[in-house]
Amino acid sequence: MKTKIFFLILVSVFTIDGMAQSAIRSKQFNLESGVAIQGFDPVAYFTLQKAVEGNKKFATNFEGVTYYFASASNKELFLKDPKKYEPQYGGWCAYAMGATGEKVEIDPETFKILNGKLYLYYHSWTNNTLLKWNRDEANLKSKAEKNWMNFFH
Secondary structure (H helix, E strand, O other): OOOOOHHHHOHHHHHHHHHHHHHHHHHHEEEEEOEEHHHHHHOOOHHOOOOEOOEEEEEEEEEOOEEEEEOOHHHHHHHHHHHHHHHHHHHHHHHHHHHHOOOOOOOEEEEEEEOOEEEOEEOOOEEEEEHHHHHHHHHHHHHHHHHHHHHHH
């Protein structure tokens, strides 16, 4: 009986912790109507090396963040290793995260795969932050890693 009660308490603690983690992630990630990357397919950046709009019929939620996929096979790839495909810094502009520590919107078609990770950038007709990132990548990446962690403390 004591083992059963301990197990139930343990499961409850992990469930509450998981729900809290999901709530934090959904608060910190760049979401539009609850969907990450403005509905673009995170797997396509890796498999096709381009931005492809996802379809809500191939949606999944991972730890409080919803993603759309262009196909069932992309959704399956994601589910096998979600952390591999999730964008860095919650889908906010990598350059801004490094330069100022701010959450800045992105253009989902302006991206870079670096060391197997997806980085997204703000891009308007006058300002392409990917170009700025490329000029000082090591420094900006280091700062962005530290700045992103500040959102979870």
